[in-house]
Amino acid sequence: MLFKEPALRLKDKMIEFRRDFHSHPEVSFCEERTNAVIRKFLEDNGIEIQEVDAGYSVVGLIRGGHPGKTFALRADIDALPMPELNDVPYKSTVENVMHACGHDAHTAALMGVALMINEVKDQMHGNVKLLFQAAEEKIPGGAKTLVEKGALENPYVDVVMGMHVSNQLPVGKVAFGAGPGAAASDTYKFKIIGKGGHGASPHTTIDPIAIAAYFITSLQSIVSRNVEPVQGSVITVGAIHGGTKENIIADEVEMLATVRSLDEEVRALLHRRIQEVCKGTELTYGCNVEWEVEMGYPVLINDGDFIKKYAVPSCEKVVGAENIIEIKKSGMGGEDFAYYLQQRPGCFGSLGSGNAEKGLTVGGHNSMFDLDEDAIWRGAACLAQAAWDYLEENK
Ligand SMILES: [Zn+2]
Ligand SMILES: [Zn+2]
Known part of the structure; x- marks a missing residue:
């Protein structure tokens, strides 16, 4: 036929x-x-x-x-x-x-x-x-x-x-x-909660914008340093919001990220490391890092x-x-x-x-x-x- x-x-x-x-x-x-x-x-x-x-x-x-x-x-x-x-x-x-x-x-x-x-x-x-x-x-x-x-x-x-x-x-x-x-494509929402104050007195604050910069760099290092080079994976921070004015240190910064992988084991590794980076950021900078994850479709x-x-x-x-x-x-x-x-x-x-x-x-x-x-x-x-x-x- x-x-x-x-x-x-x-x-x-x-x-x-x-x-x-x-x-x-x-x-x-x-x-x-x-x-x-x-x-x-x-x-x-x-x-x-x-x-x-x-x-x-x-x-x-x-x-x-x-x-x-x-x-x-x-x-x-x-x-x-x-x-x-x-x-x-x-x-x-x-x-x-x-x-x-x-x-x-x-x-x-x-x-x-x-x-x-x-x-x-x-x-x-x-x-x-x-x-x-x-x-x-x-x-x-x-x-x-x-x-x-x-x-x-x-x-x-x-x-x-x-x-x-x-x-x-x-x-x-x-x-x-x-x-x-x-x-597999999963979505994270992060909130870095610091302590706001005057931009001229950073020592009296916990600056979530400075922390966010390190945080994003740490996330990128998961793909470059933890995932095997021949495996495909992506972490993209596609949105970042925080702050109002050049001389005000913000209270918090919010971010959205997509996390993608072509293997369920790599997927699990990405999630474990992302959550460890959240915890590590809290210890390192004295802030709170809240995160929510929405698991998307599998590979x-x-x-x-x-x-x-x-x-x-x-x-x-x-x-x-x-x-x-x-x-x-x-x-x-x-x-x-x-x-x-x-x-x-x-x-x-x-x-x-x-x-x-x-x-x-x-x-x-x-x-x-x-x-x-x-x-x-x-x-x-x-x-x-x-x-x-x-x-x-x-x-
Ligand atoms: Zn479509
Ligand atoms: Zn379609």
Whole structure:
């Protein structure tokens, strides 16, 4: 079974789906309309909806005519709290909300997969589960809840796969990488509490601004001196606030930092050392250091065997072997697809959606982001093909 032609035939329909979502974006945990559109779509096409009580996520199930394994495909459905600055007919109609990460395209592609698989389900050995997942963009995310509520059970899901559009990759290309594919990304809020006073009498104060300078330097030394050089990690202090005037020593300084890593052991090391630096700073400077941490998504680990055996050969049937790219280095972005891959083998690939000729090169999370819609049918065909081929080979 080949899905390239069927996907091409559904191309315009999928673009229509995408534009509808694009003009009606909803932020994480608020995807009420999107949820309703997906539910109605599944109902209209006679596709089973599994009630999992996971916010606005929707789980569809297509049971094959023959018994077999279950392959889950995931599309995230949420948008971002930012204005759209593109002048396109399908521009966001909601103020300060925009599909700036391409999740509208992911949702449309998965709807295309649903139509194609539903058409041939009688010949299928096993099942395809459709995870329309809410709230990817906001911690704690929607994936964790779906996993906790049993979306990977009943029937037991054997593998899970997803793809994310990327304007860094030209449309027509897809990319996979074994191992880490997205970083664990955690957030710290620090407060250095000193003792304010006159800028001319520092000896009567505990100056939190001077301490903050040493504190940030100490944090940076964790990455340079404690983490093994070949391991990826980042500590970025992205916000610092304190003080009002040149001759007043402030009472306190607040900071926000993102802490990222590609390995759960490195992640634990970073947290241990950061908290030790907080304690050490208190002892050294006589201040108080308060900290709060918000743990983000875990490290996303792609299954190299699955990529080699299934993802790549199936995608080759859609885009050609010459258009499959191997990702050798992970970026430091976060992605809650990591939760599925903690539970099951599978992979999260990149779907080329950039097109320099059409001026579509701006990356995600930008008010000028838009994608080449020719990516959508390709994404749908790749996902449907991978699911079908896996179920055939494991029947
Ligand atoms: Zn995003
Ligand atoms: Zn995204």
